[in-house]
Amino acid sequence: MRKLEFWYDFASSYSYLSAMRIEAAAADAGVAVVYRPFLLGPIFKSQGWTTSPFNLFPAKGQYMVRDITRVANARGLPFRMPEAFPANSLHAARVALAGESSGWIAPFTRAVFEAEFTAQRDIADPTVLASVLERIGVDAQAALARATTPEIKDGLRAQTETASTHGIFGAPTFLASDGELFWGDDRLDQAISWAVHKAR
């Protein structure tokens, strides 16, 4: 089956837009989604940025909220910015990785983004992650414990380095099996089409 890698940071507002539709859009095209959580922080830092560009450049930040609100409205999707932006997404990303082998990374990803961008919950808070895990029927205590093992910590670090190696500089990014990159929620349809027709 054809595959498309979905690279996202749980703090990324545009990644929320893609997370809520990628599974259905890819399935319609016969493409399997491979979830690749990573951290934008180290990548931004290497560009000299200490926080999100939406905070560093206020006009861009104001526009982003307006833009996502319009897109979300058109899709019938709720959208509310969390009080602290960008959220510290380290722990959520580790938990997601812990769910990869057990098969719940996809529903966990959607549930985290929903908690953050519709219910304005702080995803850095372990109790929030625990309630998200319970909501999708996963043993929260076991998952949170596994998320802090060296295997998972190193795995996330390696995944973030791999993102950099692929030339990824923002999120969401879609990576086809031939290395072709697509950046931004507005490139998702193009990326799926590439996965079907070009990336044989």
Added chain:
Amino acid sequence: MRKLEFWYDFASSYSYLSAMRIEAAAADAGVAVVYRPFLLGPIFKSQGWTTSPFNLFPAKGQYMVRDITRVANARGLPFRMPEAFPANSLHAARVALAGESSGWIAPFTRAVFEAEFTAQRDIADPTVLASVLERIGVDAQAALARATTPEIKDGLRAQTETASTHGIFGAPTFLASDGELFWGDDRLDQAISWAVHKAR
């Protein structure tokens, strides 16, 4: 007639994509395009950037070329990056403003973008601008002379300040008559639809 302002910098590669399709797309929807050339340089400078973000952040710059190539291919549009990027667009923007009252700003805009992003001409060169003007049937000597009058120089400076006031931080940007902003070639359809249905 409904209007949509098209804010662009002649050095902007994504503005090229919009310049080549905005007239037809807007006309189909019964919307008049108002051409608003401005300079991104002072806006980037206020963000602490000394050149285009595509040069400051190489991964982003490499992606931009690939992304525009894909989009241009899909539209049957040629695309080649000029040797010097970003071009010095000061003089082209002044000439464009000089053509506003005479009614040739639209064809001039398209012809400059074509010279730059298909024929790889240096639009900072007055002889290139002269040949563009001749191509669209405008008296080149008179237009280039008018472009250096205080009225036009001050006009471009004021227009760039107005861009900032509107919250514009990049190009292309589309501004509806109610102040709603849309950034990026991929938001052109949304902007036209807003001009028709919302910005009464």
